[in-house]
Amino acid sequence: MIAHPGAGLTLVEVLVSIAIFTVLSVAVLGSLPGILKVNRATRDDQGVTVSAKAYLESARAQFNNPTRTTNPATGAVTTAGQTNFDAGTLPAVPGSSQMNGYTCEPVLSAQVTSPAATGAIVTVKRLTLTCAQTSKPTQTFVIDFARPL
Numbered sequence: 001m002i003a004h005p006g007a008g009l010t011l012v013e014v015l016v017s018i019a020i021f022t023v024l025s026v027a028v029l030g031s032l033p034g035i036l037k038v039n040r041a042t043r044d045d046q047g048v049t050v051s052a053k054a055y056l057e058s059a060r061a062q063f064n065n066p067t068r069t070t071n072p073a074t075g076a077v078t079t080a081g082q083t084n085f086d087a088g089t090l091p092a093v094p095g096s097s098q099m100n101g102y103t104c105e106p107v108l109s110a111q112v113t114s115p116a117a118t119g120a121i122v123t124v125k126r127l128t129l130t131c132a133q134t135s136k137p138t139q140t141f142v143i144d145f146a147r148p149l
Helices: 013-028 032-063 080-088
Strands: 066-071 077-079 103-113 122-133 136-146
Touching: 013 032, 032 080, 032 103, 032 122, 032 136, 066 080, 077 080
Parallel strands: none
Antiparallel strands: 066 077, 103 122, 122 136
């Protein structure tokens, strides 16, 4: 067979290009299972993170409740948020079905207390939400709250 300019591709050229395409396809497609596994783990982490953030925001709303009450004996006016903050009242922790299979435990601790001369009032508290599930890393979420005025 005589080659003419513009006659097209030879059979050898076509076979070589198919072989190169096959090698590249195998290399790319071989990494897909690993990528899908990482995506699944990321989706699980995001599920518990979204639920934990919602819980922390509900605690923030509880501490920022502006409903006022007046003590009839002293005339002192306080808000429901101040009362909840001082008492350490937290919302109920969502169940594991809402937390993507994780079991979560909240801990509220005092971080800053005013001097004894001013009444030794806790002015900053830290809420730590620790979420655990077997065979998965423990997730910890932390937020600080200042005492409402």
